[in-house]
Amino acid sequence: xxxxxxxxxxxxxxxxxxxxxxxxxxxxDIYVDNACNGRGTCGKCKVYIEGxxxxxxxxxKVNSDITVKTGKKPNNDMNILSKVYVSDFIGEYRKxxxxxxxxxxxxxxxxxxxxxxxxxxxxxxxxxxQRVFGQDVLTRITYEIENGEEGIKLLQNTVMDCIRExxxxxxxxxxxxxxEIVEYVIAANCTMTHMALGVDARSIGVxxxxxxxxxxxxxxxxxxxxxxxxxASVYFIPQVSGYIGGDIVAGAYCCEMADKKGISxxxxxxxxxxxxxxxxxxxxxxxxxxGPALEGMNIECGMPAxxxxxxxxxxxxxxIKTKAIxxxxxxGICGSGILDTLSVLIKEEIIKKTGAFKKPEECGLYEKRVIxxxxxxxxxxxxxxxxxxxxxxxxxxxxxxxxxxIRALLNREGVKPADIDExxxxxxxxxxxxxxxxxxxxxxxxxxxGKIRYVGNTSKxxxxxxxxxxxxxxxxxxxxxxISYFELAEVENYEMLLxxxxxxxx
Amino acid sequence: MSKEExxxxxxxxxxxxxxxxxxxxxxxxxxxxxxxxxxxxxxLIKGMDRVGELYATGEYFLPEVLTASFxxxxxxxxxxxxMKKEVSTKPVKIVIGVVEGDTHDIGKNLVKIxxxxxGFEVIDLGRDVPINEFxxxxxxxxxxxxxxxxxxxxxxxxxxxxxDELTARGIRDKYKVMIGGGPxxxxxxxxxxxxxxxxxxxxxxxKIKEIVGI
Numbered sequence: 001x002x003x004x005x006x007x008x009x010x011x012x013x014x015x016x017x018x019x020x021x022x023x024x025x026x027x028x029d030i031y032v033d034n035a036c037n038g039r040g041t042c043g044k045c046k047v048y049i050e051g052x053x054x055x056x057x058x059x060x061k062v063n064s065d066i067t068v069k070t071g072k073k074p075n076n077d078m079n080i081l082s083k084v085y086v087s088d089f090i091g092e093y094r095k096x097x098x099x100x101x102x103x104x105x106x107x108x109x110x111x112x113x114x115x116x117x118x119x120x121x122x123x124x125x126x127x128x129x130q131r132v133f134g135q136d137v138l139t140r141i142t143y144e145i146e147n148g149e150e151g152i153k154l155l156q157n158t159v160m161d162c163i164r165e166x167x168x169x170x171x172x173x174x175x176x177x178x179x180e181i182v183e184y185v186i187a188a189n190c191t192m193t194h195m196a197l198g199v200d201a202r203s204i205g206v207x208x209x210x211x212x213x214x215x216x217x218x219x220x221x222x223x224x225x226x227x228x229x230x231x232a233s234v235y236f237i238p239q240v241s242g243y244i245g246g247d248i249v250a251g252a253y254c255c256e257m258a259d260k261k262g263i264s265x266x267x268x269x270x271x272x273x274x275x276x277x278x279x280x281x282x283x284x285x286x287x288x289x290x291g292p293a294l295e296g297m298n299i300e301c302g303m304p305a306x307x308x309x310x311x312x313x314x315x316x317x318x319x320i321k322t323k324a325i326x327x328x329x330x331x332g333i334c335g336s337g338i339l340d341t342l343s344v345l346i347k348e349e350i351i352k353k354t355g356a357f358k359k360p361e362e363c364g365l366y367e368k369r370v371i372x373x374x375x376x377x378x379x380x381x382x383x384x385x386x387x388x389x390x391x392x393x394x395x396x397x398x399x400x401x402x403x404x405x406i407r408a409l410l411n412r413e414g415v416k417p418a419d420i421d422e423x424x425x426x427x428x429x430x431x432x433x434x435x436x437x438x439x440x441x442x443x444x445x446x447x448x449x450g451k452i453r454y455v456g457n458t459s460k461x462x463x464x465x466x467x468x469x470x471x472x473x474x475x476x477x478x479x480x481x482x483i484s485y486f487e488l489a490e491v492e493n494y495e496m497l498l499x500x501x502x503x504x505x506x
Numbered sequence: 507m508s509k510e511e512x513x514x515x516x517x518x519x520x521x522x523x524x525x526x527x528x529x530x531x532x533x534x535x536x537x538x539x540x541x542x543x544x545x546x547x548x549x550l551i552k553g554m555d556r557v558g559e560l561y562a563t564g565e566y567f568l569p570e571v572l573t574a575s576f577x578x579x580x581x582x583x584x585x586x587x588x589m590k591k592e593v594s595t596k597p598v599k600i601v602i603g604v605v606e607g608d609t610h611d612i613g614k615n616l617v618k619i620x621x622x623x624x625g626f627e628v629i630d631l632g633r634d635v636p637i638n639e640f641x642x643x644x645x646x647x648x649x650x651x652x653x654x655x656x657x658x659x660x661x662x663x664x665x666x667x668x669x670d671e672l673t674a675r676g677i678r679d680k681y682k683v684m685i686g687g688g689p690x691x692x693x694x695x696x697x698x699x700x701x702x703x704x705x706x707x708x709x710x711x712x713k714i715k716e717i718v719g720i
Binding site: 037040041059138139141142145202205206207289291354355356357376377388389390392393396487489490495496498499500502503 | 563564565566567568569570572606607608609610611612615633634657658659660661662663688689690691692693694
């Protein structure tokens with residue numbers, strides 16, 4: 001059997017002849033970014049092999065002894081949003097401790113609550129370790145399709161391990177015993193809820209995208225392998241549909257969407273953008289496939305929000321300034337930087353309203369920054385980091401998807417963008433976006449300028465409220481039933497709506 | 507205006523996505539008694555070919571391709587009644603659809619538009635298409651190509667199922683199977699034994715032309 005020596009971890013091990021390098025490395029628990037789960041499409045699993053060069057590890061078959069250099073495992077210093085904002089809320093105070101948890105597809109955020117005072121004592125967060133089975137929910141559902149019951153079990157264990165670790169850290173930090181935990185409340189998207197419960201999520205991955213359940217779920221903590229008192233219980237917030245999950249119900253609840261006197265939009269921007277429109281308390285929702293471009297995926301210089309990622313870009317009179325996370329040299333660009341760059345391209349008229357780059361000589365003061373050669377046209381942000389025409393097209397797809405979702409909801413209710421009273425942005429990604437970038441790029445209609453408010457991790461906030469009050473829980477069950485849902489793809493003439501939502505009207 | 511000048515203007519009007527100019531130029535072509543089939547081939551389709559090239563380089567995007575195809579269709583509508591019935595060659599016949607379990611059809615629609623613009627006959631099965639329907643319709647219509655797309659990784663196995671069904675019925679060699687969509691790659695194409703994968707609509711048309719040798 002061929003031997004593999006990984007210089008990064010120092011591990012030396014034998015691999016089966018002909019197995020892909022990716023499989024061999026993952027089997028040894030060596031970290032490889034594996035967003036598409038070995039399909040050869042994401043280009044993220046690159047590994048350096050001595051004497052060979054960089055290869056996609058999912059495509060390289062191990063046939064002889066090799067020395068490799070794998071990438072560094074991203075540590076959890078990613079700025080995971082876990083702050084909770086709750087205004088004048090009175091809970092049911094009682095003995096013991098509770099855990100609130102938001103399971104996101106990318107991150108898991110946990111908080112430990114003193115039930116006697118309602119105080120959130122400590123927080124902990126981690127990357128969702130399911131990432132090795134794919135970056136988005138669909139790729140993970142595909143893992144279930146390919147691996148059946150065994151896959152479902154493995155996905156459950158993986159995410160439960162993350163939660164257990166966070167809970168352990170919280171208890172240590174707060175100086176309490178795990179046995180003192182009497183209750184958990186978990187908010188998550190529909191797929192994550194299914195996977196955490198070990199319930200088959202496969203039906204969510206194919207039309208008509210029906211989940212096995214939508215109601216809130218209650219289990220014994222012990223039955224899920226979570227620490228706590230003998231009788232400690234776990235409550236999962238109810239769902240609306242396969243793509244409007246408990247995280248959105250929690251968000252709509254703490255933003256009081258059912259009590260609005262005017263017209264409010266609630267938006268969680270991510271790979272799937274979820275939108276809820278409240279028209280004087282009557283609520284309708286949809287989910288749009290924005291894709292991962294806004295998170296730096298499928299973008300040539302794209303990367304997650306880690307050290308070295310450009311997170312801010314501004315331009316003035318031909319001069320472009322960038323700010324990278326950690327104040328180090330820029331090595332790539334993350335979501336907020338991507339939107340900023342797009343704003344610059346639009347405002348400085350380097351691209352046309354259609355999204356096409358102008359010729360370098362038409363770009364005035366930016367002429368030297370715009371490079372056109374055989375590989376296409378791009379704007380150089382630094383010597384190395386750029387945004388290309390193809391990148392602009394990827395972001396345009398995401399922007400078009402979200403804006404078309406907003407417009408479909410408005411059309412359905414017969415209201416105009418100017419009628420919107422407020423736009424509430426929730427979630428991890430929204431925290432880093434500036435209102436100006438959202439308006440200039442046209443993700444949010446221009447009429448909403450000055451009406452956008454960032455509401456934080458409302459999934460976790462909702463979990464907190466449900467932990468502190470039985471009444472809140474039953475109200476959430478009602479809310480989940482009250483929010484109606486429709487498939488964007490079923491909207492008449494959706495294609496034209498999407499296409500017209502792609503241009504930068506300026 | 508000479509024939510060549512008029513064709514060049516029609517071509518430009520399609521590239522400029524200007525349906526009104528396309529219409530008036532096509533009416534002019536009819537008034538001049540130019541051959542309608544030639545106007546389509548040398549004017550409209552040449553224009554759409556260029557649109558495909560611009561799409562491939564990123565200069566044009568979905569909205570432009572769609573709008574250009576409207577301009578092209580406006581021209582075809584005017585010219586169609588004047589086309590002589592051609593008895594000669596059978597056009598390339600394509601069965602296209604989004605595989606079972608997936609309802610995302612915008613990419614498929616784009617491929618359909620580009621194929622029709624290239625003069626191929628396209629039978630569109632829509633989205634969420636059962637495995638057998640691809641094969642049954644291809645057989646019934648005596649098609650040359652089966653084109654499948656999906657945006658979701660979950661529904662990719664449906665593409666393999668269609669290839670396997672063709673093999674099981676002993677008719678695999680009768681059809682060229684081509685696949686595309688966000689999560690699809692050449693690697694997957696090789697794994698399931700499809701004939702070709704293309705990254706976008708423009709290269710799909712190019713590949714078809716290459717396969718049939720036109």
